[in-house]
Amino acid sequence: MKKRSRLLFFVMVCTVMVIGYNAFIKTEETTTLPPKQSVVEDGAAQSGGEVQPEIGSGTAETGQAEKTGDGLAVIAQPESMTVLVNKQNMLPENYNPTDLVYPDVRFIFSEKLDKRKLRKEAAGGLEKMFAAAEDEGILLAGVSAYRSHSTQKTLFERxxxxxxxxxxxxxxxxxxxxxxxxxxxVDVSGSDGKCAAADCFADTEEALWLERHAHEYGFIIRYLEGKEAITGYQYEPWHLRYVGTELAAELAASGETLEEYYDAVPVTN
Incomplete structure (x- = not known):
């Protein structure tokens, strides 16, 4: 009787051990492991997980913040003096420069309109450039400088x-x-206003002087001859862009456009 009781007890213990083991194995098989940590490249955390592309190899603070429905990159730092604005990189729609002033230079019109304005640093460079040109007998005049977003919209639609x-x-x-x-x-012409923003300006003494000296005052001729496929615009010897004396000198020496300097994708129409 005692032997039978011991045997029954042994069988019960073994049964409990088997059931417990099976339960343990089942639990191990169905437990969800924590996901592996994903490797995120530098900069992705600040951009919602997507690494932002670089504009190019230069040092202009022109990072892209987002893309529009048309595929244009919206510029993250539009206030940069060396910002790249072109057919692929657009300013935020609500961007308005906060340091616009009236440069003390002649324009081909006398009214004190917004299109006389430039940002303060650029205005200072323009004043120095006009004065230096006049010392050499070259009388320059402004044609059009700052435009608001709404003004540009009206002009483009026209x-x-x-x-x-x-x-x-x-x-x-x-x-x-x-x-x-x-x-x-700023668009520039001679003081008489002839050939203002016109192809014939390229043959004037004023255009030749600007080609030789504009960079000394921080300006570049933005849309160069022979670079139309890169900039997306026809040659415009009258269209000057302020980038500061350091970058202007570098571009004048290399003959590069801003697109080439930043190693940006060439623009097409």
Whole structure:
């Protein structure tokens, strides 16, 4: 009797051990392991997990913040003096320069309009450049400088209505992609206003002087001859862009456009 009781007790113990073991194995098989830590590249955490592309190899603070529905990159630091604004990189729609002033130089019109304004640093460079030119007998005059987003929109739509979209885009910028909206660009002519923003300006003494000396005062001729496929615009010897004396000197020496300096993708129409 005692042997039978011991045997029964042994069988019960073994049964409990088997059931417990099976339960343990089942638990191990169904437990969800924590996910592996994903490797995130530098900069991704600040950009919602997506690494932001670099504009190029230069040092202009022109990082891209986001893309529009048209695939344009919205510039993250539009206030930079060396910002790259073109057909692929647009200013934020609500961007307005906060340091616009009236440079003390002649314009081809007398009214005190917004299009006389430039950002303070660029205005100082323009005043020095005009004075230096006059010392050499070259009388320069401003044609058009700053434009608001709404003004650029009105102007662009007028050109499209007159010449069609394809033609308009060779000489005018879609709203948000015009350098004039930065307050760092100015169109220049001779003091008589002849050939203002026209092809014939290229043959004037004023254009020749600007080609030789504009960089000394922080300005570049933004849309160079022979670079149309890169900049997306026709040659405009009258369109000056302020980038500061250091970068202007480098670009003048190399003959590069801003797109080439930043190793940006060439622009097409």
């Amino acid at each position: 050109y499209v209505k007159r010449d069609g979209l394809e033609k308009a885009r060779t000489y005018s910028a879609f709203p948000g992609t015009s350098e004039h909206e930065t307050g760092l660009a």
